[in-house]
Amino acid sequence: MTQKGFDPRILGFFCHWCCYAAADSAGVSRYQYPPNVRVIRVMCTGRIDVRFILEAFKCGSDGVFTGG
């Protein structure tokens, strides 16, 4: 059911040492990837709590991507 013009708002929780650095290196090497993810950097994926994710959905994000 792909909707035309639907631009999902996705919240990303990225670990500072892993996924955030991977995103950075992907950017430096000029890989193309969709710009829908809004990133929140955390110092470790273990910092993320059930509440953060529920709150993200409550605030209307269409998806939450947790990257460790």
Added chain:
Amino acid sequence: MAETCRQVLNGAGVNSDRLALEWASAAEGPRFVELITGYVNRIKALGPLGEGPSEAGEHLERRLDAAVKAAESLKVRTVYGNLAKKFHKAGDYSPEAISAGVREKIYPAFRREMLTQEIISCVSEKPCTLDELAEFAGASAEELEKITAALGKKGILKEDGRGWFLAR
């Protein structure tokens, strides 16, 4: 944590496929690009929040609000901590054990807290009968009866001929 989130999201009427937990090391730029692209396409296929099949639609914000409040509650936190201790003791961290533990321990506590929040938000507007509450919270009257009785005992709610209302 992820399993708790999935079960709670399903219970609140959100497709749990909307939550992704993936790993990419600092050296894996290309893998990260693959993961993100795949994930964004998956969300595009699901459509906006609340509009996918089996999603709660108009009630969603209220349900999620109740879920956030339940996640803060001391009761749920205690159950969560106790379960973590139990896993540590048994040394069994297999996905099946975690899924079963969450289903049996955390989810019921979470659901109870969520329904409590929904009942309080419903009766704070006007007195409600048990059937009205059941329709509002999307649960059975029997399930709610126990919770309203417990709230009545604590002196938070009162009951009269018109139904339950907030005690002040």
